[in-house]
Amino acid sequence: MKIKNWDIFVFIVFYHLLLVVLIPAAITAASWPAILLFFVTYIIGGMSITVGYHRLYAHKAYSANAFFEWCVLLGSALSLEMSALKWSHDHRIHHNHVDTEKDPYSIKKGFWYAHVLWLFDYQRDYDASLIPDLLKNPRVVLQDRYYGVFVAGVNLAVFGIGCLLVGPLASFYFGVLLRIAMIHHSTWFINSLCHTIGSKTYARELSAVDNALLALLTFGEGYHNYHHAFAADYRNGIRWYHFDPSKWTIWLASKLGMADKLRVINEIALQKALVLKDKQLILAHLEAEVDTVAAELKAKLEDVSTVFEEKAAVIMLKARELKQASDEQSKTIQKEMKELRASLKLTWNEWIALTKQATKQYDLAH
Template sequence: MRIKNWGIFAFIAGYHVLLLALLPAYISVFSWESLVLFGITWAISVFSITAGYHRLFSHNTYKAKPVYEWACLISSSLAIEASALQWSHDHRIHHSHVDTDKDPYSIKKGFWYAHIWWMFTYNDPIDERLVKDLLKNPRVMFQHNHYGLMTIAVNLLVVGIGCFFMHPIAALFAGFFMRLFAIHHCTWFINSLCHVWGARTYAKELSAVDNAILAFFTFGEGYHNYHHTMANDYRNGVRWYHFDPTKWLIWSASKLGLVSDLRWVSDVKLRQILVKKDKNLLLERICQEIDETSKELQNKLVSLSDNFEEKASALMAKVRELKNATEERRKLLEIEIRQHKMELHAMWKSWIKLTELTSARYELEHAH
């Protein structure tokens, strides 16, 4: 595809070349302080994208006070990934049109297109209808209108401070070029590798996958299949053992009063949605098959999914009732809720077995 954004191409290609060219000089003046500078600035830049650009501005998974927003917007200058307005605009289009030609960084156009090449060819103007909320945010608009100056000032400040503790070449290499290389490729791998290598844990119809290795390097963003399934959840790693420092940062900020209204999806609601998705996907796969086994599977899928939906809705209704129940009614409701959860858990295990059986049969039929 023809390059349209020559400025972006020159910047990205240029710093990669300079990174290699300065490597011998950096080795000759290496200091451990330079690695500390790299680690601190890299971590701050990652958080500015994950907690700020992504989960706050793009998806509104929580609300933040102005001081928190300013912290995200200013520190994002270390990442150099465009303004929050532009980044969020492109990302919202990605979610609305994932895996289609309208997706700015569609994996269907190839791994390297999704990873980096899209930035050199995609230059659609901002559609104000998609970012009405951000256009009303004075802090976001200030950053958008003064992005170049803010970026230059913050990066000069960081490298300048580094020069007090290490050789200027070491400060420039580790505190700018090496940091940019790391944060950029970590972000870009979410668009490329996290649509290729991993598990489709939640939404089997999407190219997005969950990748625990990438989650480690991107502070939780690697749980990408869940994110595409539940984009309005402030968490990407929803299990206790998932490595998601971004959700820990947001949760901690809420305890300090810096953010509020954290949006999250309960396990029951999540499983409800997954059952609906799986049912529709599997019925679509086997609806053309007319043998008795296929008909039986279709009936079981419909019956079990309907029962699960009914039981889950009843459970959530009782949970809502529990909030305003009398002490006597509360005890009875707690017993009923525990019973409903046990039944739902058993139904969920049955659903997993049934979907695995249906998928295996479909794959076997189409393998011949």
């Protein structure tokens, strides 16, 4: 690979070197307030990317008021990851062309390419038709036009405040250098590790994976297989126990009146779509197989998916009935729905077991 973006290359190499060279000095300058300064700037900068750039701007998973947007646009200056406009432009290409030549950070070009090398290689083929909504947003356009001013202003202000609180060296090391490095690698991990190590529950055909450990580092973005399958959802970790602070922040912002139109995928509709997709995928792979085991598997896939669809349809129907029911009727319907959901869950588990068996038996994971 030939380096095309020398400015980015020099910047990234230089700050990593500085990060290492200054370790002895940083150890002597370290203090609890300095570590706190690191965490505060890391969280603000990192969450501005996940909550703001990613879920608000790139995916329109919810809408936010001007105050919230300004918090994001100013906070993101701490991450040094380009303007919201350019970031979203490239990210929409990633989703539209994932795992192909057009994907800016395609994992097919290797782990380190997807992690960081792409930044030295990438030539943006700017396409305004990818971001019409963002070009209409005056705040986003302003941040893009004066991005350098935003970055310099916010970072100098943070460094200045840090100097007063913990001294110049600790402020520079913990509040600037270490913070930038940690935010960069967290984001880059999503493009590298989250396309390499983890499980694929929602979109088996993609390289994206769910990795709970990475969710800890990336403010919830580790559930990347779900995200690639249902990018419009404001959540990446959909279960209550999934560590997704970006989801919690957006939810809290909605309760405080700063965000609304939070988009979620209906659980049953989601599972139904998955059953259909998995079935098509596996049957297509099994087409050439003529042995009895494959024939049995095909029949079982048809059976279980039909049962699932029938049960799902009944629940959807009951949900509609519930809307028009009287108080007394609704109690009975709710009870029925509870039982139906439990029964659907069993069929869902049966389906998952079946797809796992097929994946293992016929090596469909790749």
